[in-house]
Amino acid sequence: MADEKLPTRAQDFSEWYNQLVLKAQLADYAPVRGCMVVRPYGWALWENIQQALDRRFKATGHQNVAFPMLIPKSFIEKEKSHVEGFSPELAVVTIGGGEELTEPLVIRPTSETIIGHMWSKWIQSYRDLPVLMNQWNSVIRWELRTKLFLRTLEFYWQEGHTAHATREEAEAETRQMLDIYTDFAVNDAAIPVIPGKKSDAEKFAGAQTTYSIEAMMGDGKALQAGTSHFLGQNFAQAFEVRYLDQNGQLQHCWTTSWGLSTRFIGAIIMVHGDDQGLVLPPKLAPYQAVIVPIYKTDEEKAAVLGVARQMKAGLVQAEIRTVLDEREGFSPGWKFNDWEMRGVPVRIELGPKDVAKQAAVLARRDRPGREGKTSVAVVELVPAVVRLLDDIQKALHERALAFRQAHTRQAQSYDELKGAVENGFASAFWCGSADCEAAIKEETRATMRCIPLEGQTEQGICVKCGKPAVARAIFARAY
Amino acid sequence: MADEKLPTRAQDFSEWYNQLVLKAQLADYAPVRGCMVVRPYGWALWENIQQALDRRFKATGHQNVAFPMLIPKSFIEKEKSHVEGFSPELAVVTIGGGEELTEPLVIRPTSETIIGHMWSKWIQSYRDLPVLMNQWNSVIRWELRTKLFLRTLEFYWQEGHTAHATREEAEAETRQMLDIYTDFAVNDAAIPVIPGKKSDAEKFAGAQTTYSIEAMMGDGKALQAGTSHFLGQNFAQAFEVRYLDQNGQLQHCWTTSWGLSTRFIGAIIMVHGDDQGLVLPPKLAPYQAVIVPIYKTDEEKAAVLGVARQMKAGLVQAEIRTVLDEREGFSPGWKFNDWEMRGVPVRIELGPKDVAKQAAVLARRDRPGREGKTSVAVVELVPAVVRLLDDIQKALHERALAFRQAHTRQAQSYDELKGAVENGFASAFWCGSADCEAAIKEETRATMRCIPLEGQTEQGICVKCGKPAVARAIFARAY
Numbered sequence: 001m002a003d004e005k006l007p008t009r010a011q012d013f014s015e016w017y018n019q020l021v022l023k024a025q026l027a028d029y030a031p032v033r034g035c036m037v038v039r040p041y042g043w044a045l046w047e048n049i050q051q052a053l054d055r056r057f058k059a060t061g062h063q064n065v066a067f068p069m070l071i072p073k074s075f076i077e078k079e080k081s082h083v084e085g086f087s088p089e090l091a092v093v094t095i096g097g098g099e100e101l102t103e104p105l106v107i108r109p110t111s112e113t114i115i116g117h118m119w120s121k122w123i124q125s126y127r128d129l130p131v132l133m134n135q136w137n138s139v140i141r142w143e144l145r146t147k148l149f150l151r152t153l154e155f156y157w158q159e160g161h162t163a164h165a166t167r168e169e170a171e172a173e174t175r176q177m178l179d180i181y182t183d184f185a186v187n188d189a190a191i192p193v194i195p196g197k198k199s200d201a202e203k204f205a206g207a208q209t210t211y212s213i214e215a216m217m218g219d220g221k222a223l224q225a226g227t228s229h230f231l232g233q234n235f236a237q238a239f240e241v242r243y244l245d246q247n248g249q250l251q252h253c254w255t256t257s258w259g260l261s262t263r264f265i266g267a268i269i270m271v272h273g274d275d276q277g278l279v280l281p282p283k284l285a286p287y288q289a290v291i292v293p294i295y296k297t298d299e300e301k302a303a304v305l306g307v308a309r310q311m312k313a314g315l316v317q318a319e320i321r322t323v324l325d326e327r328e329g330f331s332p333g334w335k336f337n338d339w340e341m342r343g344v345p346v347r348i349e350l351g352p353k354d355v356a357k358q359a360a361v362l363a364r365r366d367r368p369g370r371e372g373k374t375s376v377a378v379v380e381l382v383p384a385v386v387r388l389l390d391d392i393q394k395a396l397h398e399r400a401l402a403f404r405q406a407h408t409r410q411a412q413s414y415d416e417l418k419g420a421v422e423n424g425f426a427s428a429f430w431c432g433s434a435d436c437e438a439a440i441k442e443e444t445r446a447t448m449r450c451i452p453l454e455g456q457t458e459q460g461i462c463v464k465c466g467k468p469a470v471a472r473a474i475f476a477r478a479y
Numbered sequence: 480m481a482d483e484k485l486p487t488r489a490q491d492f493s494e495w496y497n498q499l500v501l502k503a504q505l506a507d508y509a510p511v512r513g514c515m516v517v518r519p520y521g522w523a524l525w526e527n528i529q530q531a532l533d534r535r536f537k538a539t540g541h542q543n544v545a546f547p548m549l550i551p552k553s554f555i556e557k558e559k560s561h562v563e564g565f566s567p568e569l570a571v572v573t574i575g576g577g578e579e580l581t582e583p584l585v586i587r588p589t590s591e592t593i594i595g596h597m598w599s600k601w602i603q604s605y606r607d608l609p610v611l612m613n614q615w616n617s618v619i620r621w622e623l624r625t626k627l628f629l630r631t632l633e634f635y636w637q638e639g640h641t642a643h644a645t646r647e648e649a650e651a652e653t654r655q656m657l658d659i660y661t662d663f664a665v666n667d668a669a670i671p672v673i674p675g676k677k678s679d680a681e682k683f684a685g686a687q688t689t690y691s692i693e694a695m696m697g698d699g700k701a702l703q704a705g706t707s708h709f710l711g712q713n714f715a716q717a718f719e720v721r722y723l724d725q726n727g728q729l730q731h732c733w734t735t736s737w738g739l740s741t742r743f744i745g746a747i748i749m750v751h752g753d754d755q756g757l758v759l760p761p762k763l764a765p766y767q768a769v770i771v772p773i774y775k776t777d778e779e780k781a782a783v784l785g786v787a788r789q790m791k792a793g794l795v796q797a798e799i800r801t802v803l804d805e806r807e808g809f810s811p812g813w814k815f816n817d818w819e820m821r822g823v824p825v826r827i828e829l830g831p832k833d834v835a836k837q838a839a840v841l842a843r844r845d846r847p848g849r850e851g852k853t854s855v856a857v858v859e860l861v862p863a864v865v866r867l868l869d870d871i872q873k874a875l876h877e878r879a880l881a882f883r884q885a886h887t888r889q890a891q892s893y894d895e896l897k898g899a900v901e902n903g904f905a906s907a908f909w910c911g912s913a914d915c916e917a918a919i920k921e922e923t924r925a926t927m928r929c930i931p932l933e934g935q936t937e938q939g940i941c942v943k944c945g946k947p948a949v950a951r952a953i954f955a956r957a958y
Contacts, residue, residue: 028597030547031554032584037597040542040612047543063519064526068509068633069548069586069617070570075510091549092574093586096632097621098567105511107548107572107586118507118516127808133519138548138616142576153575154547329606 006341008275013219017270021148024278024342026265034146034153038262041342042149044286045265046156050136052188052284053158053260056180062132062160067114069137070105075113079238082112085205089141091153107140112206112231112257115161116239123253125244126165130173134160149266150223150479157261163241163253167232170254174230177258178211181226189264190281190396191215191271192404193225194474196450201434204257208232214449214474216404217270220423222449222476225267228258266479271400272366278343279365281396282389289315289385290344291324294332294351307355311348311381318382320389340365345392346385366392366399417463417475421446425476429469431462440464440475449474485820487754492698496749500627503757503821505744513625513632517741520821521628523765524744525635529615531667531763532637532739535659541611541639546593548616549584554592558717561591564684568620570632586619591685591710591736594640595718602732604723605644609652613639628745629702629958636740642720642732646711649733653709656737657690660705668743669760669875670694670750671883672704673953675929680913683736687711693928693953695883696749699902701928701955704746707737745958750879751845757822758844760875761868768794768864769823770803773811773830786834790827790860797861799868819844824871825864845871845878896942896954900925904955908948910941919943919954928953 006023009016021027026042029035038046054064070093077083086109093105108114115133123131138156146152160177164170178195185193193213203210207229215225235241236252245251272279282288293308295301308324315322323344325335332349339347349361360381364372376384407424411417420426421444430436430448437448440463451471460469485502488495500506505521508514517525533543549572556562565588572584587593594612602610617635625631639656643649657674664672672692682689686708694704714720715731724730751758761767772787774780787803794801802823804814811828818826828840839860843851855863886903890896899905900923909915909927916927919942930950939948 028600030549031551031593031596032547032549035547035549037547038545040544043543043545046545064522065519066517066522066525066617066635068511068514068516070509070511070514070619070633072510088577090574090576091572091584093570094573095569095571095583097569097623104574105570114510117510121507138545140549144576154549156545 006275006277009218009273016273016275017266018148020269020273020277020341026269027148029148032153034143036148036152036154038156041286042265045268045280045284046262048284048286049189049264050158052184053180054136056184057134057158057160060132060176060180062134062162065133065135066137067108067111067118067135069108071108071111071114073104073106075117076106078113079206079235081234082206086110086141089143091140091142109139109141110257110259111135111139111159111161112235112255113239116235116241116255119163119241119253120239123163123241123243126246129163129165129243129253130169131163132173133162134158147266147479149269150263152262155261155263157259160256160258162256163236164255165243165245165251165253167254170256171230174209174211174228174256174258177256178213178226178228181213181228181258181260185213185215185225186397188281188283189268190283190393190400191225191267192397192401194450194452196452196474198227198450199434199437199448199473201437202448204229206231206234208234211453212450214476215267215271216400216407216425216476217267217479218273218403219270220407220425220476222425222474222478223263223267223270224449224478225264226258226260229256231255231257263479272396273343276337276368277341279396280343280345282345282393285343285345286321287323287344288321288389289323289346289348290339291322291348291350292332292335292339293324293326294349300352303355304350304352307378308350311350311360311378314382315385318386320382320385346388348381348385362388364388364392366395411463411475414463417446418444421475421477425449425474427472427474428463429458429460430471430473431465431467432470433462433465436462436464444475446475446477449476449478485754485756488697488752495752495754496745497627499748499752499756499820505748506627508627511632513622515627515631515633517635520765521744524747524759524763525741527763527765528668528743529637531663532659533615535663536613536637536639539611539655539659541613541641544612544614545616546587546590546597546614548587550587550590550593552583552585554596555585555588557592558685558714560713561685565589565620568622570619570621588618588620589736589738590614590618590638590640591714591734592718595714595720595734598642598720598732599718602642602720602722605725608642608644608722608732609648610642611652612641613637626745626958628748629742631741634740634742636738639735639737641735642715643734644722644724644730644732646733649711649735650709653688653690653707653735653737656735657692657705657707660692660707660737660739664692664694664704665876667760667762668747669762669872669879670704670746671876671880673929673931675931675953677706677929678913678916678927678952680916681927683708685710685713687713690932691929693955694746694750695879695886695904695955696746696958697752697882698749699886699904699955701904701953701957702742702746702749703928703957704743705737705739708735710734710736751875752822755816755847756820758875759822759824761824761872764822764824765800766802766823767800767868768802768825768827769818770801770827770829771811771814771818772803772805773828779831782834783829783831786857787829790829790839790857793861794864797865799861799864825867827860827864841867843867843871845874890942890954893942896925897923900955904928904953906951906953907942908937908939909950909952910944910946911949912941912944915941915943923954925954925956928955928957
């Protein structure tokens with residue numbers, strides 16, 4: 001666990017990440033290439049993400065459902081751009097119950113097609129609309145280059161799917177869900193994100209418009225952390241999802257889909273983590289506080305553990321997720337390092353001297369060394385920890401935002417763009433042509449991440465071709 | 480929805496069930512044979528089941544994880560009885576990313592094998608034990624005869640997996656989880672169950688001992704509603720799951736697994752449902768109370784809806800899951816039938832006269848007609864609903880228990896057993912031989928459900944062969 005040191009981020013960011021995921025026991029490699037096992041600590045983090053999102057989905061009227069994982073292969077082929085996008089990535093079941101299947105089945109890479117098929121049965125009239133659904137599941141996409149959490153053959157996510165009577169409603173839904181992802185990222189994960197619109201080259205296979213939230217990782221690269229798609233009538237037409245309107249006319253529905261996956265865990269690691277390991281945002285951390293007892297003699301042990309257990313009970317009662325590290329055979333210093341590596345926001349150190357003073361030492365994970373330590377009276381512990389968690393939550397967001405600002409350049413020229421994407425984002429004018437976008441990608445390995453929703457009214461000339469720009473866009477190398 | 484009448488249970492229990500699942504919009508048939516779509520109302524019920532169980536799992540120290548759905552086919556073949564049991568039921572992926580796979584992969588039918596493989600990496604020392612894991616997921620078993628919720632190719636469940644240093648600890652875990660299932664069934668689902676031990680013929684493929692909880696459905700048939708397996712060292716040996724004990728000796732672990740699936744929803748339907756439709760136990764019902772407003776004029780509507788919305792707010796604040804049916808174009812009577820069919824425990828009727836009296840009518844779902852109705856003052860509504868939900872929860876359990884008792888016979892002879900299993904359970908002495916068990920199954924279509932954990936000390940002679948009995952067992956036809 002904490003015995004071997006991580007490489008520093010400056011030495012090798014990618015290797016720092018890979019080793020940290022394993023060391024912190026977030027996940028491990030599965031026997032099938034490109035698949036992962038999410039271990040208890042990683043899954044507890046995902047459950048907190050799930051709850052934070054699910055609460056928001058339900059508050060906006062969405063209901064959870066479960067569509068099956070097996071989809072007839074022919075379904076994928078009904079929507080033209082969908083099949084082009086997903087065909088190369090499919091896992092295909094050809095044998096079931098010992099017999100060759102007459103029609104091969106695919107494991108869902110996403111569920112628009114099977115949901116479209118069922119909606120065509122369920123939706124009859126305008127009275128049935130809107131349909132607002134979400135499901136928590138896993139999907140499979142046969143990726144070649146994989147990395148734990150960031151890109152795995154099977155990954156966990158939620159996929160929301162909605163059907164509406166009008167284009168306007170569907171567009172509003174698409175934007176509402178993007179706002180919900182933004183709110184979650186900023187307020188729960190302490191990750192500043194740029195909500196924006198994808199280029200045609202980067203949009204979802206089958207979407208009319210794709211929006212995403214883009215975050216900057218600790219190495220200056222971008223990570224698409226959630227997407228919301230306006231699907232127009234593409235899937236409604238492919239699957240005959242129609243309703244009788246108030247005038248008795250048959251109309252195609254307008255649909256949306258939106259998803260956020262376990263790759264978000266990768267974002268949390270790479271945005272907040274430091275050379276000591278994970279730094280978890282308090283609102284999502286599996287453990288918000290860890291109590292490390294310090295003692296030498298049996299007498300000290302009895303006294304310290306007595307107080308420590310009372311502390312834990314008090315914190316748990318105040319709904320602070322708390323662990324008391326009573327492991328035998330490990331020194332306090334080793335435990336400090338171990339919990340630091342696992343990113344627990346607040347460490348509570350309690351030794352015989354603290355017990356005598358009826359006090360404890362609080363150490364905040366986001367500030368190393370003495371600077372992050374304060375002494376607090378035992379009677380004041382709970383409110384002090386509550387305040388500290390709140391401070392840390394805010395400080396993490398501020399630090400990440402400052403980092404992103406320091407690593408984002410308004411690129412006036414193509415050379416400036418090239419320089420900027422070496423270690424951050426370039427914000428640059430773009431003419432809107434796929435050719436310029438492709439050339440930039442080819443020459444700089446940076447992709448157009450999005451056209452930010454804010455500040456779309458500026459005017460300028462394309463950083464690549466010099467023609468009038470349609471918008472300012474964010475370019476970056478990306479995960 | 481409520482427009483076509485269900486067949487009565489007496490007319491055709493099986494068809495009553497099939498139609499009710501569709502009408503209540505719990506689930507629907509998927510395009511792939513034998514798969515189902517769980518619709519919002521069904522999934523909300525499953526989420527409540529999940530929470531009720533997950534709380535208990537966590538309180539007993541279990542942690543959730545996610546092992547991948549794809550397993551190398553060779554893994555399944557490592558444990559002898561496991562492969563015999565599951566090989567005929569596998570879904571096999573032979574193509575991934577457009578290419579034939581060198582080793583075929585199976586979609587998990589259950590996860591003992593892949594978990595064993597990972598444990599062999601993670602578990603080193605007695606300090607790492609016990610390992611207490613659970614996962615919520617879906618699995619696939621290629622069944623031939625399927626029925627919504629009861630037997631589907633893909634089904635949703637939780638599968639718990641634990642590893643221990645000693646046989647005693649693993650056996651205690653197996654029994655603890657059986658107790659948790661029993662407690663959940665009785666106290667949350669209001670379903671009386673018989674916890675007991677399975678015969679060798681009926682046990683899990685790879686288990687040393689299988690325990691189950693068995694429930695009686697409304698037609699007298701049995702349904703296995705949850706299972707807990709003591710796996711001995713079978714999987715630990717097949718996958719080399721070993722630990723260094725305190726003396727530095729390498730030992731194989733002792734493991735368990737236990738599961739409860741969406742078939743439990745089938746049990747809830749068939750235990751409590753009546754000819755009008757579902758009757759949901761209050762603790763698990765997606766909606767515990769429905770408010771149906773009654774009005775004719777616009778003036779009445781305004782007055783009634785005003786009070787109804789206040790009522791809903793008060794109930795929701797008291798954490799009672801409440802829906803206010805404001806749908807236009809449906810009569811109150813139609814709404815009564817619709818919500819009755821959907822099994823909402825308490826209906827609150829509110830018309831202009833009630834508003835004038837500052838009262839409302841409460842109708843309990845488990846008692847039809849006038850007998851189940853009471854009037855309550857609006858100011859007393861919340862405590863009255865809380866009490867009523869509690870009453871209904873208890874009454875449902877009592878009714879189901881009385882039904883089971885009325886349909887269970889102590890069969891002294893084989894003829895009595897034959898008679899008993901026509902519409903219920905036979906409790907009969909059994910010599911322990913697989914031959915007698917097989918003959919009974921062949922001749923009566925009743926299987927040995929379990930040897931109940933209670934009352935194992937009685938003595939008698941086998942109902943089939945007349946030899947000395949090893950135990951009293953429950954025989955029944957089963958789903």
